[in-house]
Amino acid sequence: MTESPDNPPAVQPLPRHAEVDAWAKRLNAEALPTSNPLSADDDGDWPDHGSVPVAVLVSTKNEEQDLPECLRRLRWAEQVMVIDSGSADATVPIAQAFGAEVLHFDYAKLSPTGWPKKRNWAQGHAPLRHEWVMQLDADEHVVAKLARQIEAIVNGNALPSNPGGGKAFWINRRFIFHGRWVRYGGYYPAWNLRLFQHRLGRFEKLPHQGDTRSGDMEVHEHIK
DSSP: OOOBTTBOOOOOOOOOOTTHHHHHHHHTTTSOOOOOTTOTTOOSOOOOTTOEEEEEEEEESSOTTTHHHHHHTTTTEEEEEEEESOOSSSHHHHHHHTTOEEEEOOHHHHOTTSOSOHHHHHHHHSOOOSSEEEEEETTOOOOHHHHHHHHHHHTTOSOTTSTTOOSEEEEEOOEEETTEEEOSTTOSSOEEEEEEEGGGOOBOOSSSSSOOSOTTSOSSOOBO
């Protein structure tokens, strides 16, 4: 296949880390997620393991504390890719313990001018197996009802009046602080465009010129 700006070469996942088995045992990586008492949507009715044809991209750097429960709630996705920025902790073996592929994003090398950011780079270089992608951070959890909705969307069953309709979908986040749902003060509703057909959308460049000095991701970047 010819390489071009619109068809860059795919980056290969990192090799299997020597500590994967130890972390899988320590975290009981095969265990199902427990229900979230803060959400009636987290009812345990998950799609089958690896049954949903979607690629979930999880951005990380030193996320060994939050990553396990994020990935435990993604076992239904056929492809999970962790886009890591050189973590110095156990992020990489933990990700692999949960069956995720890990790509290394070297911000200094790949974005010397501040662009592309990590999420855009991943969409262009990750060996994605599916048309649909979902973008997540490591401290975000998918609930069972959302997983079922995503299953319907990517299989073309989300809109009965328009089968296969919809190319991108907004997801409403809930912020949990010290075990409580923050419903007010502008924190809810909090709609984010996170699930879309990856060839049709990219994160905008903020600003249009120069390095924003915000590292490998912009705080308020969004898909266009």
